[in-house]
Amino acid sequence: MTRKDRRVSDRRDSGPPVGDDGRDETVEERADRRWIEVLQELRVLQTGTQILTGFLLALAFQPVFADLGAGQRALYLVLVSLAALSAVIALAPVALHRIVFRRRVKPEVVYFGHVSLIAALAAVSLLLTGVVAFVFDVIVGEVASWIAGIALGTVILVLWVIVPTAIRRWGRNPE
Structure with missing residues (x-):
């Protein structure tokens, strides 16, 4: 099979659908590029998650922690659980990549990474x-607390969902 025969636009046989954005690359080259992009995003997300997790874990050992009410302690435990869950979700593509290394399923790994990153962003x-x-x-x-939570939730919704969706819908079409 020649390089031209392996173009992304010709790929129909396996894995998730892969759009053609006009780049001159094979399926393998596109998967490699996209995997690198996923890894970069994982690094950014994981660093922030680790900092938050460390902050949360350190709180339990502060003297003032004993003064928290039952509701505050419950919220704290939910937050620690969310921090652990977001880290596990964000690392899942790396674990998958290690397990299927050299199995020629990179497009599927990239797709799994994409889905995992969206789930991790939701958790974060x-x-x-x-x-x-x-x-x-x-x-x-x-x-x-309610005011700050609702305000930040609104900002996240706007910047992480509404703006990207608008850009995706009305932004420059690669065709």
């Missing part, structure tokens, strides 16, 4: 909102 959005609400609750009070 809840985590960020929850951490901010938790801190506001402890420092200022419950009303401020």
Whole structure:
């Protein structure tokens, strides 16, 4: 099979659908490029998640932690669980890649990475909102906590969902 025969636009036989964005690359080249992009995004997401997780874990060992109410402790445990879940989801593509290494399924690994990153972003959005609400609750009070949580949730919704969706819908068409 020649290089030209392996163009992305000709791929119909396996894996998730892969759009042709006009680049002159084979299926394998596109998968390699996209995998590198997924890994870069994983690095950014994982770093932020690790910092938040460390912050949360350190809180339990602070003297003031004993003063938290039952609701605050429950929220704290939910946030620790969300931090762990987001880390596991974000690392799942790496684990998959290790297990299927050299099995010639890179497009499927990239697709799994894409889906995992979206799920991890959803978990991180809840985590960020929850951490901010938790801190506001402890420092200022419950009303401020709700206001801060709703405000941050709205900003995340706008910047992570609405703006990208609008750009995707009305942005430059690669064709």
